[in-house]
Every structure is written in C-alpha cells, then in structure tokens.
Amino acid sequence: MTTTYLDLINRGAKAYPNRTAIVYRDQSFTFREVDELSSRLANAMSASGIKQGNCIALLLNNGPYSVPVDFACVKNGINRVPLNSRLSVREHTKMLQETGAQMLIFGSDLADHAAALKAEMPELKCLGLDSKLEGGVDLAEAARTQSTEAPEITVQDSDVVATLFTSGTTGTLKAAQHTQASYAAICKNVLMNVISPEHDDAMLHAASLIHASGVFVLPFWLRGARTVIMDSFDPTLYLELIAKEKITAINLVPTMLQMLLGHPQVESTDASSLKHIIYGASPMPRPVIEKAMEIWGQERFWQYYGQTECPLGMTVLRPEDHHDDLLGSCGRPCVDVELRLVDEAGNVVPEGQPGEILVRTPITMKGYYNAPELNAETFTEDGWLRTRDVAVFDERGFLHMKDRTSDMIITGGYNVYPREVEDVLMGHPAVAECSVVGTKDEKWVEAVTAAIAVKPGSQVTEAELLEFISDQLASYKKPRKFFFIDTIPKTAVGKLNRKALRDMLATAS
Incomplete structure (x- = not known):
C-alpha cells in the first residue's frame, strides 16, 4: 500500500484547519470549511444512491464547488468523469454512454445543458448544485443537513478515481483512467520537479480546473497555501488578482500569455509576488516567451511536457535553462520519470537521432477504459507507455520535440483532431471532400483550418458551413479559416496528404 489521493486530502485538512484554502470572487474558505463541505457533499451523494466504485460525470465550470466536489468524490471512492463544458451535448452523450455513467452532477450555470443531456438520456440521474431539474435533487441543499464526518471507506492503490477523456494522438475518443496511487504520485511529481509551495503562497487558476491547472490544487493544499479561482480567463481581472492576492504562481497556455502581453496594464501591474510562471499544453512561440521574460524575468x-495519460511532468525546462536554443526544448526528464527514445522496432536510438518517446513512471495512467486492444498497443510488456510523440535528445540531455505521430492540432492549449472535424463537415450536402490541418496563428499558435472541395453544381459559403457545424462541435474545434479548393491533396495510395495541404495553404496565405 502506497500513499493515496485520499491520504493527501486528509493530511492537508488536518494540518491547516484555520488557514485560507480557497478564494473565489469575494468569498474565502478555510481548510476546515472545504473539508467539511466535501464530507457533507460525499454523504449527500451516498444518500442519493451513489456508491463506492460508481462512475459519476461532473459538469462544472470553475467555481466554489470545484475543489469540494472533487474531494467529495474521492472521499466516497467514486470514479469521476469530468466533462468539458465547452463540448456539445452530442459529445457529452457519447462520453456518458462509453463510460456507463448513470449520474451527473452539474453546476447551476449549466442546468440547461444538463437538461439537454437528460432529454437525450432519460435514465440519467441529474444532481444539481444550488439548482435542480424537474423531479431532481439539489445536492448542495441536501448536503447542508449531512454530517461533516467523511464516509468510512477503505481504498486500494488501484482504485480508479478519475476517467479523463482525451482523443490522444490517434484522434479516437479515449478515456484515460487514473487511480488513488497515480493521483498521489502526480502530486509528488509536481512537488519534486516544478513547484514546492510555502504557507503564504497562492496560485491563480483561470484555465479549467478539469485540465492541467487542477493538478496544482493538491500540492498547494498539502502545504497550507491558497488556491485562487476565476470563472474563466479575463486578462484585466487576471492582472488585478495577481496584484490584489499577491499571487506567487500561475499556469498559462500560450494563448493566455499572449493576451496578457498585449494588455495595456501588463507592465504596470505589480507582479513582484510572482515566483513561478508555469506553461505547457502546447509549444510556446519563441517571440512570446522572449517578450514575457523581458517583462517578468x-x-x-x-x-513542463506531459499528457493526459501521464500528467503533469515527464520533462521540465527550468528557469536557468530558458535561453538560446534550449528555449525550443522540453527540458530534461523529471527525477521520478524514466524516459527513452526508440525506433519502430523498439530499439533505443542513438543520441541526436529522432525516436518515439517511451515513459515509465508512477504518474502513468492505469490504462484506457474498456479498451484492451488499445492498452496492449499503448503499453509495452515491461510497462513503458508509448506517447506517440517523436523527439531527439541532445548531448546535454535536453529533449527536443520533433513531431507527433498524428496530425493533432493544438489551438489555444486545446487538442483538436482533424478527423472529428472532417466527419462533421462531410455531413454537409455540398461538400465533396475536406481536409483539416493546423496553420500558424499569432494568437492561437495553431488555427484549425479547413480545405473544402465542393460538389459539382453545388455552392456553399463559409458562413453556411459554420452554421451547419454550430451545434455539433465545441467552439475551439470549429475552423477559424476556410479554403475552397478544387481537389484535396492525396498520397500515392489515396490517403489525405496533410503535409502537402499545409504546404499549399502556407503558400496561399
């Protein structure tokens, strides 16, 4: 038995009961208040029929319930499935069906979305937070009369605590499962390799807490430090909070950093408290990081470089290495991570030669849900995880990313997989062929770009295509650019040739 996620939650609560744990808008909550609320919520879940081992979907935007609900699920031994609120009802329905989740906990601002899901899945039991559907339950109201003592459960290292959807590098929807042990290991990974918070530290969260940003909550909880939560990213308020709350750590995707750098108050904001500016999720354009270092040091x-299957840090580029050619690298492997590069036959490649990244570490997922064949492809017999990313080690031991073995697009820190967008566009009666690629973009790093070949005798406009896909794809997946061309480039065997298309579009733009 190793340290579990539940152990770490209990340690933080016991060590710092009277310190401020969470700040949201004009509200603040002590460690004791968060701990007691999470226990009340856990007991209310039990009273609503949720049992240890159940798979429960969470539809929550950033807010005061984000952390207590997560902790409540852990205290109940629940396998939670966080749903990105930016996705469509169709996408969420598929996720619920694939995981077999029969219950949904939703925030009051997402009640309409929850109702739409209920309409698609009448058997779905929906529990609101300060809200309820007709004939449903307000979990927050029910929690007020529950005990502040957590449910008595016994957990195992291998118990699944979170099922995180990712399209991975294949473009196929997959559900990565993390356990009591792997979540605890992720916390240790952060503490050892990226940031070791002190009592008076505070981290500002504007990115969704169901993504990488949420990984930092538990390390701060363990050290008695504050978590400051924003509903969403607003550059003006973000800069104001850095000064007001004396924020010591922030986590940004490139698009967020670019928006801050373009803000008129960025240089006049008092950011003297900042110790850690952490970034990842997608490659950082060199001009952006150079300007940011010029302003903030x-x-x-x-x-960091990581994946949903292996969060947060496989490698880290430390501050002292942010210079010259190393700005294009991912850093060196973390101390608790084994990492090697191999060729197609599985042989370790020589230094300076490209190879697929394989990783072995306690932070790795247990596996994909209900996907034995995919798991067999993803894990080697001796326990290494295949990332499907290609990189090179230089003579100093720094990892330089070269390519992905997929055509994944990273736009504003979000992963977009061309096939998914193409499948929707191909449903339009005027579209004969289409291909989707990422093209360079100053704001989003990569812009989702669609090349469309129209059927003979048909006509369609960009506006009509956007209207057609409006309720089928999340906003960040929708193409930001359209090109209408006669034919889509293909390989000799008739497959879409995305490289040739990218080259063609680069010339045309």
Missing part, C-alpha cells in the same frame, strides 16, 4: 519561467 527569466528566473520565473518553468515549462
């Missing part, structure tokens, strides 16, 4: 910047 090289000594504050930390980059």
Whole structure:
C-alpha cells in the first residue's frame, strides 16, 4: 500500500484547519470549511444512491464547488468523469454512454445543458448544485443537513478515481483512467520537479480546473497555501488578482500569455509576488516567451511536457535553462520519470537521432477504459507507455520535440483532431471532400483550418458551413479559416496528404 489521493486530502485538512484554502470572487474558505463541505457533499451523494466504485460525470465550470466536489468524490471512492463544458451535448452523450455513467452532477450555470443531456438520456440521474431539474435533487441543499464526518471507506492503490477523456494522438475518443496511487504520485511529481509551495503562497487558476491547472490544487493544499479561482480567463481581472492576492504562481497556455502581453496594464501591474510562471499544453512561440521574460524575468519561467495519460511532468525546462536554443526544448526528464527514445522496432536510438518517446513512471495512467486492444498497443510488456510523440535528445540531455505521430492540432492549449472535424463537415450536402490541418496563428499558435472541395453544381459559403457545424462541435474545434479548393491533396495510395495541404495553404496565405 502506497500513499493515496485520499491520504493527501486528509493530511492537508488536518494540518491547516484555520488557514485560507480557497478564494473565489469575494468569498474565502478555510481548510476546515472545504473539508467539511466535501464530507457533507460525499454523504449527500451516498444518500442519493451513489456508491463506492460508481462512475459519476461532473459538469462544472470553475467555481466554489470545484475543489469540494472533487474531494467529495474521492472521499466516497467514486470514479469521476469530468466533462468539458465547452463540448456539445452530442459529445457529452457519447462520453456518458462509453463510460456507463448513470449520474451527473452539474453546476447551476449549466442546468440547461444538463437538461439537454437528460432529454437525450432519460435514465440519467441529474444532481444539481444550488439548482435542480424537474423531479431532481439539489445536492448542495441536501448536503447542508449531512454530517461533516467523511464516509468510512477503505481504498486500494488501484482504485480508479478519475476517467479523463482525451482523443490522444490517434484522434479516437479515449478515456484515460487514473487511480488513488497515480493521483498521489502526480502530486509528488509536481512537488519534486516544478513547484514546492510555502504557507503564504497562492496560485491563480483561470484555465479549467478539469485540465492541467487542477493538478496544482493538491500540492498547494498539502502545504497550507491558497488556491485562487476565476470563472474563466479575463486578462484585466487576471492582472488585478495577481496584484490584489499577491499571487506567487500561475499556469498559462500560450494563448493566455499572449493576451496578457498585449494588455495595456501588463507592465504596470505589480507582479513582484510572482515566483513561478508555469506553461505547457502546447509549444510556446519563441517571440512570446522572449517578450514575457523581458517583462517578468527569466528566473520565473518553468515549462513542463506531459499528457493526459501521464500528467503533469515527464520533462521540465527550468528557469536557468530558458535561453538560446534550449528555449525550443522540453527540458530534461523529471527525477521520478524514466524516459527513452526508440525506433519502430523498439530499439533505443542513438543520441541526436529522432525516436518515439517511451515513459515509465508512477504518474502513468492505469490504462484506457474498456479498451484492451488499445492498452496492449499503448503499453509495452515491461510497462513503458508509448506517447506517440517523436523527439531527439541532445548531448546535454535536453529533449527536443520533433513531431507527433498524428496530425493533432493544438489551438489555444486545446487538442483538436482533424478527423472529428472532417466527419462533421462531410455531413454537409455540398461538400465533396475536406481536409483539416493546423496553420500558424499569432494568437492561437495553431488555427484549425479547413480545405473544402465542393460538389459539382453545388455552392456553399463559409458562413453556411459554420452554421451547419454550430451545434455539433465545441467552439475551439470549429475552423477559424476556410479554403475552397478544387481537389484535396492525396498520397500515392489515396490517403489525405496533410503535409502537402499545409504546404499549399502556407503558400496561399
């Protein structure tokens, strides 16, 4: 038995009962208040029929319930499935069906979306937070009369605590499962390699807490430090909070950093409290990181490379290495991570030669849900995880990313997989062929770009295509650029040739 996620939650609650744990808008909550609320919620879940081992979907935007609900699920031994609120009802329905989740906990601002899901899945039991559907339950109201003592459960290292959807590098929807042990290991990974918070530290969260940003909550909880939560990213308020709350750590995707750098108050904001400016999720354009270091100082910047299957840090680029050609690297492997590069036959490649990244570490997922064949492809017999990313080690031991074995697009820190967008566009009666690629973009790093070949005798406009896909794809997946061309480039065997298309579009734009 190793340290579990539940152990770490209990340790933080016991060690710092009277310190401020969570700040949201004009509200603040002590460690004791968060701990007691999470226990009440856990007991209310039990009273609503949720049992240890159940798979429960969460539809929550950032807010005061984000952390207590997560902790409540852990205290109940629940396998939670966080749903990105930016996705469509169709996408969420598929996720619920694939995981077999029969219950949904939703925030009051997402009640209409929950009702739409209920209409698609009448058997779905929906529990609101300060809200309820007709004939449903307000979990927050029910929790007020529950005990502040957590349910008595016994957990195992291998118990699944979270099922995180990712399209991975294949473009196929997959559900990565993390356990009591792997979540605890992720917390340790952060503490050992990226940031070791002190009592008076505070981290500002504007990115969704169901993504990488949420990984930092538990390390701060363990050290008695504050978690400051925003509903969403607003550059003006973000800068104001850095000064007001004396924020010591922030986590940014490139698009967020670019928006801050373009803000008129960025240089006048008092950011003297900042110690860690952490970034990852997608490659950082060199001009952006250079300008950011010019304003805030090289000594504050930390980059990580990870995946949903292996969060947060496989490698880290430390502040002292943010210079010259190393700005294009992912850093060195973390101390608790084994990493090697192999060729197609599985042989370790020589230094300076490209190879697929394989990783072995306690932070790795248990596996994909209900996907034995995919798991067999993803894990080697001796326990290494295949990332499907291609990189090179230089003579100093720094990892330089070269390519992905997929055509995944990273736009504003979000992963978009061309096939999914193409399948929707091909449903339009005027579209004969289409291909989707990422093209360079100053704001989004990569813009989702669609090349469309129209059927003979048909006509369609960009506006009509956007209207057609409006309720089928999340906003960040929708193409930001359209090109109408006669034919889509293909390989000799008739497959879409995305490289040739990217080259063609680069010339045309």
